[in-house]
Amino acid sequence: xxxxxxxxxxxxxxxxxxxxxxxxxxxxxxxxxxxxxFVTAMxxxxxxxxxxxxxxxxxxxxxxxxxxxxxxxxxAHRDFVMSLAFSWDGRxxxxxxxxxxxxxxxxxxxxxLKIATLETESYEPGRIxxxxxxxxxxxxxxDGAHIHSTSNWADLGFVIPTxxxxxxxxxxxxxxxMEGTVNIYSMTDGDVIQTxxxxxxxxxxxxxxxxxxxxxxxxxxxxx
Numbered sequence: 001x002x003x004x005x006x007x008x009x010x011x012x013x014x015x016x017x018x019x020x021x022x023x024x025x026x027x028x029x030x031x032x033x034x035x036x037x038f039v040t041a042m043x044x045x046x047x048x049x050x051x052x053x054x055x056x057x058x059x060x061x062x063x064x065x066x067x068x069x070x071x072x073x074x075x076a077h078r079d080f081v082m083s084l085a086f087s088w089d090g091r092x093x094x095x096x097x098x099x100x101x102x103x104x105x106x107x108x109x110x111x112x113l114k115i116a117t118l119e120t121e122s123y124e125p126g127r128i129x130x131x132x133x134x135x136x137x138x139x140x141x142x143d144g145a146h147i148h149s150t151s152n153w154a155d156l157g158f159v160i161p162t163x164x165x166x167x168x169x170x171x172x173x174x175x176x177x178m179e180g181t182v183n184i185y186s187m188t189d190g191d192v193i194q195t196x197x198x199x200x201x202x203x204x205x206x207x208x209x210x211x212x213x214x215x216x217x218x219x220x221x222x223x224x
Contacts, residue, residue: 003029003048003065010204015053017068043084043093050109052093054081060095062109071111077101087130087137089149094128094137104128104139106153116153120153122148127165137185138165138174145174145189157191 004018004026013034020026034055041054044065052064058077063070077097085094093107094117106116120141129138130150137148138160145160162176162185173184173193182196214221 003044005042005044005051007039009042010038010040010056013039013055015039015042015051017051017063017065027065031065032063032068038080041084041095043086045086045090045109046088047090050086050090052084052086054084055186057122058097058101060084060093060107060112062093062112072109074107074112075107085128085130085137087134088132089134091134091148092130094130094139096128096139106137112153118146118148118153118155120155127163129165129167131171131187133165133171135171136167138167140165145176146168147174147190147220154214160190161183176222 001043006016006018006021007014013036015032017029018026019029037055038058039053042055043052049065051065053061053063058079058081059080060076061070061181062072076095079098079100081095082098089173090109093109095107096103096104104118104120106118107114122137127140130136134148137150138145139148140163143159145162145165147156147158147160148154149156155196159173160176162174164175164177166175167173168175168184172187174187176183176185183192184194185191186193
């Protein structure tokens with residue numbers, strides 16, 4: 001079935017996990033209650049088995065999606081957690097924060113240990129992501145997206161002018177949407193390799209590509 005997470009960003013620490021079957025029947029899997037802190041970031045691992053929640057106290061907590069049981073608590077940042085991203089193989093978690101802690105950190109999902117600090121000094125809201133082949137990590141900063149190698153977490157030395165940091169599904173490019181145009185930048189030298197009409201698409205865990213249409217008036221989300 002489809003896993004759905006219900007929460008109110010920056011309003012409470014309460015999170016509800018839902019499972020929706022192919023017959024469109026829904027059931028609550030778990031309720032996660034936090035009375036003291038707010039949820040400021042959320043991410044589900046590509047395999048759907050782990051939920052990561054970031055809080056306004058800089059803490060990250062990992063939960064098992066099958067029953068909502070906590071599996072790990074990470075003291076991550078000195079400011080609230082702004083962005084979270086799992087690697088596609090489920091081994092790593094990227095975490096970004098706000099101005100008092102401007103660096104991006106890499107944590108091991110299995111034990112919560114910090115593996116690397118990516119010193120891009122981002123003081124602005126940005127996007128962090130892993131390439132589907134797990135070879136690259138994109139971290140946005142004040143000057144654009146920095147590309148890091150996941151083999152040693154080194155900065156590859158070129159900046160892509162986008163604050164989205166979203167990879168193509170084949171991992172060969174990074175997507176930048178500007179003024180109705182989609183530019184795809186090379187992962188080897190940062191040059192533009194393709195230009196497309198604007199569109200919003202996402203890569204699924206099994207390699208498929210989907211587009212998502214949101215009808216905000218009727219509260220309907222359609223996957224194509």
